[in-house]
Amino acid sequence: MARTDVIVLGAGIVGASAALHLAKRGLAVALVERGVPGEGTSFGNAGIIEGNTFFPYPFPTDPATILRIALKRATEANYHLSVLPTLLPWLLAYFRAGRPDRMFEFAHGMRPLFDSALAEHEALLRDSGAEKYLRRNGWLKVYRSQASFEATRSDLDAVAKAGIAFEPLPREGALALEPGLAPVFACGVYWPTAASLSNPGAVTRAFTGHFSALGGILLKGDARTLHRADGRWRVDTDAGSVDAPQAVVALGPWAADVLGPLGLKLPLQVKRGYHLHFRPRGNRGLNRPVLDADVGYVVAPMEQGLRLTTGAEFAHRDAPPTPVQFDRLLPAARDLFPLGEAIEQTPWMGSRPCFPDSRPVIGRAPGLSGLWLDYGHAHWGLTLGPSSGRLLAEMMTDATPFCDPRPYAAERFL
Ligand SMILES: Cc1cc2nc3c(=O)[nH]c(=O)nc-3n(C[C@H](O)[C@H](O)[C@H](O)COP(=O)(O)OP(=O)(O)OC[C@H]3O[C@@H](n4cnc5c(N)ncnc54)[C@H](O)[C@@H]3O)c2cc1C
Numbered sequence: 001m002a003r004t005d006v007i008v009l010g011a012g013i014v015g016a017s018a019a020l021h022l023a024k025r026g027l028a029v030a031l032v033e034r035g036v037p038g039e040g041t042s043f044g045n046a047g048i049i050e051g052n053t054f055f056p057y058p059f060p061t062d063p064a065t066i067l068r069i070a071l072k073r074a075t076e077a078n079y080h081l082s083v084l085p086t087l088l089p090w091l092l093a094y095f096r097a098g099r100p101d102r103m104f105e106f107a108h109g110m111r112p113l114f115d116s117a118l119a120e121h122e123a124l125l126r127d128s129g130a131e132k133y134l135r136r137n138g139w140l141k142v143y144r145s146q147a148s149f150e151a152t153r154s155d156l157d158a159v160a161k162a163g164i165a166f167e168p169l170p171r172e173g174a175l176a177l178e179p180g181l182a183p184v185f186a187c188g189v190y191w192p193t194a195a196s197l198s199n200p201g202a203v204t205r206a207f208t209g210h211f212s213a214l215g216g217i218l219l220k221g222d223a224r225t226l227h228r229a230d231g232r233w234r235v236d237t238d239a240g241s242v243d244a245p246q247a248v249v250a251l252g253p254w255a256a257d258v259l260g261p262l263g264l265k266l267p268l269q270v271k272r273g274y275h276l277h278f279r280p281r282g283n284r285g286l287n288r289p290v291l292d293a294d295v296g297y298v299v300a301p302m303e304q305g306l307r308l309t310t311g312a313e314f315a316h317r318d319a320p321p322t323p324v325q326f327d328r329l330l331p332a333a334r335d336l337f338p339l340g341e342a343i344e345q346t347p348w349m350g351s352r353p354c355f356p357d358s359r360p361v362i363g364r365a366p367g368l369s370g371l372w373l374d375y376g377h378a379h380w381g382l383t384l385g386p387s388s389g390r391l392l393a394e395m396m397t398d399a400t401p402f403c404d405p406r407p408y409a410a411e412r413f414l
Contacts, residue, residue: 004244009223011037015250016207017389038204041350047197056358058098075329076296076311093356109407120386130206138192144294180284253351270351271312277305277343284338354378362408
């Protein structure tokens with residue numbers, strides 16, 4: 001095989017974006033994927049490019065919510081008892097990351113990636129001929145009661161101070177944006193600078209298509225074969241073994257399968273999530289993704305239908321699916337949204353790759369010369385894939401990074 005400068009492992013939105021950024025800078029890149037590009041976690045999300053995100057999802061502190069989750073009655077979260085022994089240290093770290101000073105640390109550390117998210121998507125979508133999937137019409141959060149909206153006030157004050165645009169709306173204002181909703185909620189907040197994709201899996205495929213057009217090589221192979229050979233990184237693929245002086249782990253929830261055997265243990269946990277598509281009822285549809293904030297799920301209009309995505313499920317990544325949240329939330333969802341019959345029998349399941357401080361790792365793998373990391377984008381991997389890919393490519397090519405990479409360094413866990 002011809003000279004390879006970099007092996008990128010994993011062709012989700014994060015790996016595809018990184019590979020594309022590296023190829024655009026003239027490097028010879030091999031992108032190694034065991035399945036079909038864009039069919040991992042990046043396939044089934046809600047499609048929201050959430051440049052507006054300021055604070056991460058905090059550990060719940062309200063006793064009523066904790067009790068509902070513990071009793072497995074919560075609509076927004078579920079858990080498997082079997083995961084608790086391994087999950088507890090992670091949960092404790094997640095709880096600590098919910099302190100106000102740590103929330104602001106996330107907000108300030110992550111702002112450059114979120115601020116640039118839409119522009120970086122637009123650039124890659126344009127280059128890849130995939131602009132048709134982009135909707136620049138924001139997203140909407142609706143609140144079932146005025147009280148639940150008021151509970152977000154202090155967060156909104158911080159968001160306003162940071163200069164992020166949003167518009168609180170009375171019910172009529174939200175209905176004017178989304179006439180398909182039933183008037184069973186009190187009010188909403190519109191986030192005009194967010195955008196969304198009507199087919200996230202197709203976008204990742206378009207990125208890998210453009211990567212190939214630039215001369216990048218897409219190979220089928222198992223990243224777990226990564227090892228050092230003659231001072232380089234080598235991986236086995238269907239086309240034979242490939243080696244390069246540098247490699248990037250962009251395997252999302254599967255990163256530890258490769259890093260663990262190399263001796264690098266970072267505290268990644270998955271928050272699993274599900275989706276189902278529904279036909280719209282009559283001629284009522286949606287124009288953009290909508291969050292039912294009190295019940296904790298999103299409905300997003302997709303090419304495949306109205307996609308209902310669930311909140312977090314704490315379970316072992318490979319444990320059999322348990323999509324019980326649908327039974328809990330569907331009555332409320334059918335009241336609010338124009339959901340007709342379900343299109344699939346079985347829900348799709350994916351795993352959000354999450355560090356306890358909700359930040360990804362982007363940068364060098366400590367102690368493993370020539371190895372780079374780009375994973376752990378939690379609830380925002382679709383949003384942050386392109387901006388993370390740019391940052392990583394700038395670091396790898398010794399260009400001046402467009403933002404300070406220190407908040408994403410893996411060393412924060414060591
Ligand atoms: C229900 C749900 C809703 C979401 N909604 C949003 C949203 O609206 N907006 C947003 O920004 N984010 C959202 N997310 C989060 C987002 O989808 C993820 O953060 C993102 O997809 C992670 O991308 P990734 O490329 O890191 O991982 P993945 O897409 O999982 O890619 C990893 C790739 O590695 C490959 N791989 C794994 N093991 C191997 C191996 N051994 N060898 C070779 N290849 C391997 C996999 O096949 C896969 O293609 C949501 C997630 C879920 C679950």
